[in-house]
Structures are given as C-alpha cells and as structure tokens.
Amino acid sequence: MVELQKDRITRGDFLSFGFIGAVMGAILTIPPAAFVLSPVIKTNVLGQSDVSQDWQMVGPIDDVPDGEPIVIEVDFPIDQIYGNNEVQEQFPDTQKSNEEFAVRSAIWLSWQDGQRPEELQGINGSLTQEQRQLAEENLNILSNICAHLGCPVRWVIVEGEGEFLCPCHGGIYDINGGYIGGPPPRGMFRYPVREVREDGNLYIRHEFDDEDGIPGLTTTRPHVV
Amino acid sequence: MVDWMEDRTGIVTQLEHFLYEPVPKRGAWLYTLGSATLFLIVLQFLTGILLLFYYVPTTDHAWNSVYYIMNEAYFGQLIRGIHYWSANFLLAVIGLHMARTFFSGSYKAPREWNWITGVILLLLVIGLAFTGYLLRWDQDGFWASVVGIKIGSYSPFIGGYVANFLLGGDVAGPATLARFFAIHVWLLPAALAPFIGIHLYLLRRHGEFGNQFEYTDRLAKLHEQQRLEEYARYELDGEEDGAEEDGRNGEDRENGRYSDRE
Numbered sequence: 001m002v003e004l005q006k007d008r009i010t011r012g013d014f015l016s017f018g019f020i021g022a023v024m025g026a027i028l029t030i031p032p033a034a035f036v037l038s039p040v041i042k043t044n045v046l047g048q049s050d051v052s053q054d055w056q057m058v059g060p061i062d063d064v065p066d067g068e069p070i071v072i073e074v075d076f077p078i079d080q081i082y083g084n085n086e087v088q089e090q091f092p093d094t095q096k097s098n099e100e101f102a103v104r105s106a107i108w109l110s111w112q113d114g115q116r117p118e119e120l121q122g123i124n125g126s127l128t129q130e131q132r133q134l135a136e137e138n139l140n141i142l143s144n145i146c147a148h149l150g151c152p153v154r155w156v157i158v159e160g161e162g163e164f165l166c167p168c169h170g171g172i173y174d175i176n177g178g179y180i181g182g183p184p185p186r187g188m189f190r191y192p193v194r195e196v197r198e199d200g201n202l203y204i205r206h207e208f209d210d211e212d213g214i215p216g217l218t219t220t221r222p223h224v225v
Numbered sequence: 226m227v228d229w230m231e232d233r234t235g236i237v238t239q240l241e242h243f244l245y246e247p248v249p250k251r252g253a254w255l256y257t258l259g260s261a262t263l264f265l266i267v268l269q270f271l272t273g274i275l276l277l278f279y280y281v282p283t284t285d286h287a288w289n290s291v292y293y294i295m296n297e298a299y300f301g302q303l304i305r306g307i308h309y310w311s312a313n314f315l316l317a318v319i320g321l322h323m324a325r326t327f328f329s330g331s332y333k334a335p336r337e338w339n340w341i342t343g344v345i346l347l348l349l350v351i352g353l354a355f356t357g358y359l360l361r362w363d364q365d366g367f368w369a370s371v372v373g374i375k376i377g378s379y380s381p382f383i384g385g386y387v388a389n390f391l392l393g394g395d396v397a398g399p400a401t402l403a404r405f406f407a408i409h410v411w412l413l414p415a416a417l418a419p420f421i422g423i424h425l426y427l428l429r430r431h432g433e434f435g436n437q438f439e440y441t442d443r444l445a446k447l448h449e450q451q452r453l454e455e456y457a458r459y460e461l462d463g464e465e466d467g468a469e470e471d472g473r474n475g476e477d478r479e480n481g482r483y484s485d486r487e
Contacts, residue, residue, distance in 0.1 A: 039389060
C-alpha cells in the first residue's frame with residue numbers, strides 16, 4: 001500500500017487547512033464561475049431578457065388569407081453583448097450607434113381554423129374597436145420554431161389538407177398550431193401578447209405561452225428564438 | 226548528441242518504446258488506431274491555429290471570414306478542408322479505437338484509468354465538434370446548434386439553465402457565437418491536452434501488451450534472443466569462414482610454425 005500522509009493530521013491542522021482552503025477556494029472559483037454564468041443569472045434567476053420588450057409590427061391583418069397561413073419575418077432588437085446604450089444615445093449618428101442587432105423570427109399568421117370572421121371581410125381604412133378585438137381573438141400568431149428541437153416548420157399540403165411539418169423529425173401541427181403527431185411535446189409556440197391597431201396592423205411583443213413539460217421538472221420554452 | 230539527450234531526458238528510450246511497441250500479432254494494425262487519433266488531433270490543433278489568423282468570431286463577420294478563407298486566402302481551402310475532414314475522421318477513428326479497446330479487453334485491470342481518460346477525451350472531442358459547427362455561422366451550423374441546445378434544454382431540472390448557459394442569454398445571438406468560440410478555441414483544447422498526456426503516460430506505464438515489468442522482461446528476453454541469434458550467426462559465419470581459413474591459412478600457419486620450429 002502507498003502511504004499518503006506520514007504525519008498525523010491534528011484537529012488544529014484540519015480546521016486551519018479547511019478554513020484557509022474554503023476561503024481560497026471561494027476566492028478562486030466564485031469570480032470566474034459568476035463571470036461565465038452571468039447570462040444564466042440574468043435570464044434564469046433574475047428573469048431578464050435580451051430581447052426588447054417593445055411592440056414590433058408584424059404587418060396588416062388584411063393580408064392574412066383564408067384557409068392557409070402566411071409567414072412574415074419580424075426582427076426583434078436584442079441587447080446581448082454588443083453595444084452600450086449610453087454611448088449610443090450620446091452619439092446617435094455614428095455608424096456603431098445605428099447598427100441594430102436583432103433576432104429574426106419567422107411568424108406564421110392565419111385565421112382561427114383558416115376562416116376569416118365575416119365582420120372582417122373586406123376591411124379597409126380604420127378598424128372599429130369591435131373589429132380589432134375580434135381580429136385579436138381570431139388570429140393565430142405562431143412562432144415557426146418547432147416545439148420539439150427548434151427547427152423551422154413549414155406549411156405543406158398533404159392529400160389536399162394543409163399542415164405544419166417540421167423537416168427535422170417530422171413533427172406535425174394543424175393550422176391553429178395544435179399538436180397532431182410526431183415527437184413534439186406540445187403545440188407550436190404562440191405569441192399571446194398581441195395588439196391590432198386602428199390602421200389594421202398587427203403588433204406583438206416577444207413573449208410565448210409557456211407550458212409545463214414534464215410536470216414539476218421542466219417547462220417547455222422556445223429557448224432559442 | 227543522442228547520448229547527451231538520452232542522459233538528460235531519457236527521450237531516446239521513450240521514443241524507442243513508442244516506435245517499437247510490441248503488439249499482439251493478431252490484428253496488429255488495429256493497434257495503430259490510437260496513434261491515428263493522436264495524429265488527427267495534432268492536425269486539428271495545427272490547422273485550427275492557422276484558421277485563427279483569418280477567422281473573426283462575430284455574427285456580422287464570421288461567415289464572411291470563412292468565405293475569405295475558402296476563396297481568397299492561399300491554400301485556405303486546403304487548411305480548412307483538413308480541419309473539417311480531420312474533425313469528421315477523428316470521431317470515426319475514435320469510435321474504431323474504442324471498439325478495438327473493447328473487443329481486445331484492453332480496458333481491464335490495470336488499464337481502467339486509460340479507459341476512463343479515453344472516455345473523457347471522447348466527450349471533449351464531441352464538445353469540440355459541437356461547438357465548432359456553429360462557428361461557420363451558416364444555416365447548417367446555426368440550426369444544428371439550435372437543435373443541440375434544445376436537446377440540452379430537455380435535461381431534467383437544469384434544462385433551462387443549460388440552454389441559457391450555452392446561448393449566453395435567452396436567444397441565439399452574438400453572445401452565443403462568442404461563447405461557442407471561447408469553448409471551441411480555448412476551453413476544450415486546454416482541457417484536452419492534459420488528458421492526452423495522462424492517456425499517453427498510462428499507456429507507457431502499462432504498455433499495449435502487458436505492464437511495465439512484463440514489458441521490461443519481454444524486452445530483455447527479446448534482446449537476449451537477438452543477441453543469441455547474432456552470436457549464432459557469428460559463430461556460423463565464423464565456422465564457415467574458419468573452415469576455409471583452416472583449409473588454407475591454418476595449414477600455412479601450422480606449416481609456418483612448424484617451419485619456425487624447424
């Protein structure tokens with residue numbers, strides 16, 4: 001047998017080494033760990049988001065056809081590691097200040113069950129309060145990322161019926177984003193915070209409907225976009 | 226010079242051990258897979274260092290800089306091609322090396338730690354492959370990384386933390402590329418190097434084919450055998466030559482001696 005410790009460790013040795021070890025260990029490990037984990041602390045623990053919480057315009061709701069969804073790209077400005085707001089506000093005209101970093105999300109817009117409500121047929125000009133409310137209730141505003149592993153889904157017509165199909169592992173959803181088949185644990189992610197304004201344009205904020213995944217263990221969140 | 230180095234570092238003996246490694250006769254070529262892995266990893270280090278001269282790890286320049294390497298820089302296609310293909314072959318060769326180790330039972334005592342460090346090396350290489358994919362910042366690499374991060378997000382209890390740690394925030398963006406770059410270029414290679422060292426040290430300690438004592442014995446026996454063979458050959462040569470010499474010179478000498486006496 002190999003012998004590690006020739007001298008006996010006294011109680012005093014143990015306590016002093018333990019104490020010094022704990023202090024030194026904390027000094028050496030906490031700063032780098034917090035440095036690397038700061039995004040985790042900011043987003044998961046403090047609940048902040050990199051994505052701007054301002055309203056973003058999606059487009060005119062009149063463009064949404066009957067029976068099938070359309071896809072619209074929306075850029076959500078993000079504030080990740082680049083940029084310093086203070087400097088950008090001070091020098092608004094420089095090239096750096098005008099660069100905006102954004103996460104580009106593709107959004108599928110469709111009417112509930114593919115049917116536009118009668119009251120919203122042939123809208124032009126300003127909308128009434130009731131029409132706006134009706135539109136907000138009857139629009140499907142879906143993120144194009146699959147609820148399984150985040151691949152972009154697309155609208156395909158199979159035997160005359162349309163469905164959202166994920167190219168990666170074959171997740172299938174109906175026009176309302178409801179789960180039909182394949183590996184996804186839930187339906188498509190929706191943007192619940194929506195607003196239709198008088199001019200007929202749809203505005204959304206970067207928020208999703210979270211659902212419990214495995215009860216008590218995980219929530220299914222889009223995570224990536 | 227060789228003796229001078231040998232006395233101070235023992236490098237000659239070490240090289241001799243590595244180059245003249247005794248391996249089982251059956252499937253001897255399979256025992257070169259470890260060296261092949263090492264060779265490919267060294268290639269990865271070298272070509273990776275070269276790629277860093279042009280690669281820019283930011284979302285607005287990453288793709289362009291890879292495009293520059295592929296189309297403008299002299300031999301850029303070659304350097305990046307080697308980095309790319311060597312990464313692919315590396316995983317295949319590691320798989321074969323692992324299979325050889327498994328089927329020849331080389332993971333058994335006293336080589337358990339060789340297996341354990343080997344598995345750690347495998348995981349580090351998988352991490353390198355995963356993080357390297359995003360650095361191109363093209364559609365292929367981006368969505369593959371999205372899928373990978375989402376797989377991480379399904380880990381029980383810590384899924385959300387894992388995903389946001391890899392993302393460097395809550396969406397894929399500049400921070401994601403920056404941290405994948407840091408992990409790919411510094412963290413994992415720095416972690417890889419000492420484990421390669423341990424893996425090789427343990428290989429030297431136990432040998433491919435028996436532990437150090439067995440090995441020394443075998444080597445001693447081999448040298449003894451070589452010496453005996455050499456003696457035998459010398460004696461044989463000596464006899465043959467001697468016979469001829471005896472035929473001519475011997476008589477002459479005898480004659481001469483006799484003549485001296487006479």
